[in-house]
Amino acid sequence: MKTTTMVKMGALALSLLASSVMAAVSPDEAAKLGSTLTPLGAEKAGNADGSIPEWTGGLKPDAAPVDANGFLGDPFPNDKPLFVITKANMEQYKDKLTPGQQAMFQRYPETYRIPVFPTRRTAAAPQAVYDAVKKSALTTESVNGGNGLKNFEQSRYVAFPIPKNGVEVVWNHETRYRGTNFDRIVAQATPQANGAYTMVQMRETSAFPQFMSDVSPEKGANYLFYVKQEVVAPARLAGTVVLIHETIDQVKEPRLAWSYNAGQRRVRRAPQIAYDGPGTAADGMRTADNSDMYNGAPDRYDWKLVGKKEMYIPYNNYRLQSPKLKYADIVKPGHINQDLTRYELHRVWVVEGTVKPSERHIYAKRTFFVDEDTWSIVEADHYDGRGQLWRVGEGYQALDYRQGASLYAAQALYDVIAGRYAVLGMSNESKHAPMYDQKQAMNDFTPAALRNAGIR
Template sequence: MKTKTMMRASALALSLLATSVMAAVSPEEAAQLGTTLTPLGALKEGNANGTIPAWTGGLKPNAAPVTNGFIGNPFANEKPLLVITAANAEQHKDKLTPGQLAMFKRYPNSYKIPVYTTHRTSSWSQKIYDIVKKNAVSTQLINEGNGVANFGDAHYFAFPIPKSGVEVYFNHATRYRGGSFTRATAQAVPQPDGSYIIVQIDEEMGYPEKMQGVDPAAAANVLYYYKNTITGPARLAGTVSLIHETIDQIKDPRQAWVYNAGQRRVRRAPQLAYDGPGSASDGMRTSDNADMFNGAPDRYDWKLVGKKEIYIPYNNYKLQSPDVKYADILKPGHINQDLARYELHRVWHVEATLKPSQRHIYAKRDMYFDEDSWTLVEADHYDGRGQLWRVAEGYVFSDYVNGITGYAMQSIADLVAGRYVAFGMMNETGKGPNYDVSYKLADFTPSALRNAGVR
């Protein structure tokens, strides 16, 4: 009797373990990658009426001239096919997000969406495609969908054929970003009257598989190491934040530290996660608003709504051009939409709803991910009363030289306060991102923060 009871208990334990690990796709499904699907899992074919073309490989490395790391615009001579304004937004609402429609209502005299010809420009190297196809048949969700296992040695695009909303998010979180890099960026929070102060930030990101002094076994759950240093204005200069970003943040929570130049001390910074305030953002974004959404997904229930065609910011070469000044971009209420470019693309629509047992200032997030690059491009944020509160847009472009899709900048508009934050701008920094860098693990330790923050 005792033996039978133990056997039943063991069987139950194995059953529970099996349900906590969600299976990877089959080899037959993975065979679609590069055939009917693009190597990253998007539909290769265009849409029925031809307004979205077929993907044919994306842009080539010589698509346009590059100046000081700033990627040239291969579509500089194109004009908008149409311009959506408050006057005609209703006619196009089936291809707009609730957030975009809300922006037309909040700013009827200035907000617009210039729509251009659709170009499926995203492209990566064959090496990345091979890694993605290999990972597709091994990578699994664990910890009730909050972690990833069997991800391989290079952690890129975890679920190219997603079965759930959280898998779509993990594709965004683990997308290839060009490897280790350094860049200078700017952030601003324009007031309702349009006035603003530029915050200058130096950013560094290192990937464990490309760094010296990293033990592969110890870093098996590390996605990347990240450090940002505020260099201006003077009252903020010298503050440094450091993050060790993990893949499964239930198993190993994100580690974060801050060096305060005024106190000359390094402190643990658990607030650099979830709805902790974003650095130097005047309360206009949370820590997990960076990169449109980042970090552990465990506070939300994730629903995969499906695919749809909408107008999203795409091929925004003009917004990252060194010929454009911050004063040209930053206007009252929202950025200068004349500088933005939108195209019709297929997106994955995902709803993240706050779990009853959790807390966050955003009770719901509606997210729209570009199918070709898995980049999050639109995100609507709702408060605890169910009211649409903040509208975020990521103005993507294809960096065809380094084989990535990145953001020219990001913005989050507060519909209630009439303000917004714009961040990730590089126009006046004098140079684009540098991917030809070599980091050591010692560059991303708490002891390294003090040296980074000396002013």
């Protein structure tokens, strides 16, 4: 009897141990969300010298006037730069600059600059998102060595608001709140070294399972979003359409992708639209997983959490997305017009990804700098197989205060070796800003819908 009791007690202890290992965080730790931590998991307090202020709730939905076409006004129109970092004074600020930013100063010593503005902690999201994030902290677990998520469908946002390792921070970027179903026209350019470029315009339609009436929780459990991307200009590329069903655990169920070529009038499966496959209409200047600064399965890398740092990062870039600007005002030789950008001092999570010995990718190593307030990657350094810094990514973040979603006014990927770059996600010359709350159904994201979108 004594032996049986001890066996039962041992089994119970092992069961409890297993449960504690599998649990995301304890209820006591999750209780920090909304108290010492913001509801999304950032440190609520400011830094020691006050240059990073306390988070007090972020921007309200009516933070600034919105024009008739839905373009956001700048909540801080009277802010002036505190100082401007240039090649001449970069050593003074080096500890708060990424290796990529430092490389940009070396590559473009006369024109690259970083205007640093007062720090505004504008991050905000709907209460329903905050509630979901707290649920994520208590329920979401990683599976397949961190390459997939379990129980995430119960919350749908920010899988690990109190992260313990590098891959959890990567997942937070991928599962951050991006607003509701949306439709938008965006522009992309890949300038030559002399600044010459052809503008490519694309219509992007995205939907999320939780906002689609005909997708049940069971059917959408392993799906993060659906996106359809159609090239609408120039004429020689128009009619090319890509469709993606983005899965959560891509090891268990790989991303589903199709492409429609207007010239061939055929829909084909497109497994190359992932990892280091070429980005759409990007002239080889970016990979498929460079979109949104990073996307897709994290399984090809070992992710190391370096820690948290204070750094100058692109933030509150409302001026850069103004409809008063033309694309020619933004796209310049070597890099975008830095006089239109805004950087602020914020805390970021630093994560290093190194390609696993059993895997391959053209980026042997990549370092992400992730804004603690929004979980958006705002800086990304990419290294080649020789360990040389190759491409530098910058995400010019701006909160859509109507949606409570942190998005990018534009994204750029700079090749510091070739002296070229890609800039994508611009909407300045579009007829309207991104439109949210769109009614989307699965019929809009099938291969048949892909063919219909590409007919011209």
